[in-house]
Amino acid sequence: EAGVVQSPRYKIIEKKQPVAFWCNPISGHNTLYWYLQNLGQGPELLIRYENEEAVDDSQLPKDRFSAERLKGVDSTLKIQPAELGDSAVYLCASSIGQGGYEQYFGPGTRLTVT
Amino acid sequence: GQNIDQPTEMTATEGAIVQINCTYQTSGFNGLFWYQQHAGEAPTFLSYNVLDGLEEKGRFSSFLSRSKGYSYLLLKELQMKDSASYLCAVDNAGNMLTFGGGTRLMVKP
Numbered sequence: 001e002a003g004v005v006q007s008p009r010y011k012i013i014e015k016k017q018p019v020a021f022w023c024n025p026i027s028g029h030n031t032l033y034w035y036l037q038n039l040g041q042g043p044e045l046l047i048r049y050e051n052e053e054a055v056d057d058s059q060l061p062k063d064r065f066s067a068e069r070l071k072g073v074d075s076t077l078k079i080q081p082a083e084l085g086d087s088a089v090y091l092c093a094s095s096i097g098q099g100g101y102e103q104y105f106g107p108g109t110r111l112t113v114t
Numbered sequence: 115g116q117n118i119d120q121p122t123e124m125t126a127t128e129g130a131i132v133q134i135n136c137t138y139q140t141s142g143f144n145g146l147f148w149y150q151q152h153a154g155e156a157p158t159f160l161s162y163n164v165l166d167g168l169e170e171k172g173r174f175s176s177f178l179s180r181s182k183g184y185s186y187l188l189l190k191e192l193q194m195k196d197s198a199s200y201l202c203a204v205d206n207a208g209n210m211l212t213f214g215g216g217t218r219l220m221v222k223p
Binding site (some may be wrong): 013040041042043044049082091099100102103104105106107108 | 118122133144145147155156157159162164182203205210211212213214215216218
């Protein structure tokens with residue numbers, strides 16, 4: 001069974017430029033998460049989807065970040081415009097449901113904003 | 115608010131036993147997860163506790179005390195490949211995970 005797929009793995013952009021990350025969850029997983037992880041810290045939830053509905057986006061900086069999960073499968077996270085402080089690893093995870101189900105993480109996209 | 119505390123770093127010797135502690139104060143509790151994360155890689159699931167007590171899985175065990183807001187991960191017969199960060203995460207409600215900062219474990223020969 002294929003795991004969570006993310007692309008690109010690495011991205012270097014200049015500040016004020018836009019950037020997008022893509023995630024393909026494990027087949028059959030209805031719940032999809034985007035996390036941000038700074039070096040030496042634990043992941044922080046940005047947004048959670050149940051199928052195509054964003055059920056928790058309270059931690060998503062909506063002035064510059066946006067996300068979508070069309071058709072309830074793949075998801076895209078976008079930053080426009082990027083700032084220096086956005087440099088981090090962006091992790092996508094999926095789970096089969098809510099409440100006690102293991103989350104499976106993708107390898108992440110390491111973003112560097114210069 | 116949510117608060118999850120774990121030691122930042124620990125060092126142990128190959129073949130030994132190490133215990134990584136996690137204390138939490140959260141507004142809700144539906145269980146506690148432990149994940150392992152090697153440098154530059156994705157976190158991978160180790161254990162899940164929702165009831166008090168010890169869950170054993172091979173060389174790894176995890177303990178939970180809900181009344182004390184406390185958990186630990188016990189690693190036995192340490193191997194060099196166990197050098198990684200160990201993340202404690204609380205499920206606040208419906209699989210909304212709040213992670214601690216992680217404990218970086220270094221295993222020395």
